[in-house]
Amino acid sequence: MKKLMxxxxxxxxxxxxxxxxxxxxxxxxxxxxxxxxxxxEIKKKFVEINGFIPNNIHIKGWFSFLLQDxxxxxxxxxxxxxxxxxxxxxxxxxxxxxxxxxxxxxPIYWGEKDFLNYFFDSNLxxxxxxxxxxxxxxxxxxxxxxxxxxAKIYSYxxxxxxxxxxxxxxxxxxxxxxxxKNVIAVGDPRQTTYSTHHSQKYEKYSKGKIKNYFLExxxxxxxxxxxxxxxxxxxxxxxxxxxxxxxxxxxPSESCECCNDSHIEHLGIFYIPESKHLSYxxxxxxxxxxxxxxxKKVNALYPAMNIGSSKGLTFERVILYPTKQMIExxxxxxxxxxxxxQSKFYVGLTRAKYSLGILIADKDLIKMRSIxxxxxx
Numbered sequence: 001m002k003k004l005m006x007x008x009x010x011x012x013x014x015x016x017x018x019x020x021x022x023x024x025x026x027x028x029x030x031x032x033x034x035x036x037x038x039x040x041e042i043k044k045k046f047v048e049i050n051g052f053i054p055n056n057i058h059i060k061g062w063f064s065f066l067l068q069d070x071x072x073x074x075x076x077x078x079x080x081x082x083x084x085x086x087x088x089x090x091x092x093x094x095x096x097x098x099x100x101x102x103x104x105x106x107p108i109y110w111g112e113k114d115f116l117n118y119f120f121d122s123n124l125x126x127x128x129x130x131x132x133x134x135x136x137x138x139x140x141x142x143x144x145x146x147x148x149x150x151a152k153i154y155s156y157x158x159x160x161x162x163x164x165x166x167x168x169x170x171x172x173x174x175x176x177x178x179x180x181k182n183v184i185a186v187g188d189p190r191q192t193t194y195s196t197h198h199s200q201k202y203e204k205y206s207k208g209k210i211k212n213y214f215l216e217x218x219x220x221x222x223x224x225x226x227x228x229x230x231x232x233x234x235x236x237x238x239x240x241x242x243x244x245x246x247x248x249x250x251x252p253s254e255s256c257e258c259c260n261d262s263h264i265e266h267l268g269i270f271y272i273p274e275s276k277h278l279s280y281x282x283x284x285x286x287x288x289x290x291x292x293x294x295x296k297k298v299n300a301l302y303p304a305m306n307i308g309s310s311k312g313l314t315f316e317r318v319i320l321y322p323t324k325q326m327i328e329x330x331x332x333x334x335x336x337x338x339x340x341x342q343s344k345f346y347v348g349l350t351r352a353k354y355s356l357g358i359l360i361a362d363k364d365l366i367k368m369r370s371i372x373x374x375x376x377x
Contacts, residue, residue: 002177004162004214005186006226008253009243009350010234013186014038014312017158018045020184021057027155030058032065034164034196041312042160058154062165062196063089063128069153070135070172071126074145077138079115088125095198097127129197132168139175147179155182161312162187163210167199174217183222186229190247193308193343207339231256234314234353238268242371243349245333246342264354269372271330272319272357273365276375280357286317289348297321297359307348318352321359330358330368 007013021029031042039061046053053059060068067089076083090097098110098118110117119130126134139146150157157176159165162185165173177183189208198206205213214222230253232240237255244252272280280286281302288304290297298304298321305313307320322330326345329335337345349356357375365374 001182001184002180002222003184004211004218004222004224005184005229006211006224006250007186007188007229008232008240009188009191009346010232010314011188011229011253012233013188013229014042014045014160015049016229017160017184017186018042018049021156021158022046022050022054024056024156025054026056028056028058028153029156029158030060030065030069030154031158031160032060032062033160034062035161035194035311036061037309038161038312062169063091063131066131066135066172067126069150070146071131071138073149074138077141077145078134081116085124087120088123089131090121090123090125090127092127092129092197097121097129129167129199132172132196133199133201136168136171147175150176151179154180156180157183159183159185160187161191163189163192163208164194164196165210166195166206167197167201169196170202170205170213170217177218177222190250190346191311191343193311193340193347208343226251230254232350233258235350236267236354238372239350239352239356242269243346246329246337246346246349266317266355269356269358270375271365271368271372272359272375273362274359275362277359280319280375284317284355284357286319286355286357287315287351288319288321289351290321291323291344295321307344310351311347313351314353315351316353317355317357318348319357319359320348322348327360327364330360333369 017031021031033039033042039059042059043053072087075087096109100108100110102108112118119134120126135146157180187210189210192208195206202213211224214224232253233256235255240253240255266284281299285302288298288302289307289310290304292306325337325341360368
């Protein structure tokens, strides 16, 4: 069983993996995903479904998996100076790591031949944007290492949010599919709001093009399933319909029959005039989704979250504070987006189970496409 499963928002990716893992009792299963939030959601889902996490199930963040299972057992293979040393981890988010110096304001970086300075900081913590590359280099020196050991530890590997992996991470994914008989990766390319790093390697597969990588590198090895997880168990049909318009290259998602919420008041998507903002919050207490913490529209009395951090979560009701570019899309759906903005917009549109409010300035309401009703109170 080797699969890549392309899913729609709310289609139950995490639930699917948890149920599959719970079918396995006598073998070790590794479930890995990029963000800490997703790790927490997976653990939470096990408790909801099963009451506890079985001893044979191991849940790790992607970087924890790379550091603990792939790198540390072989850390001195390429450099004897690392023998017996304690290696830390430096989660690097500020562009490329390994700055050597600046020449006339231009950054000069250590090269790979300067092994320790290239891969590690001064505290011997490996840079997050280099860890998968170092693991690949170790594997290139000795193909008997790393993945053969992993296959003796784990019988199944499940990868959640596969669309977040980039660069040399994809080489590691390819080796996992080659060495393991049972691998399932699930993800939604429309929700590529974060990436493990921004390596130029395999750049053509970034920005939600993970399916292309599988087609070109794992063709004939891995089945690509775009049907099983195609229906949303979260969203009303209008939310599925509108969010699908952001990515016309993918098959439109549909609301599952289980989303029969006709008995619930206030269903669907609504334009919320700014003049009715407070009354809407008071009546429905929606979760506020903003671009980032700089948003001045957030009311401190009600829960709020950055759109990107809400990926994988479900809320009964949401009010979205759109950016100027998002507002333009509600006027004209032909507007194009930078990829990360488009993905975050999609995430924001698909978090609500019952109702999604879009906050709009009163003066702009007349310019909006008349696809949603205007909230009246």
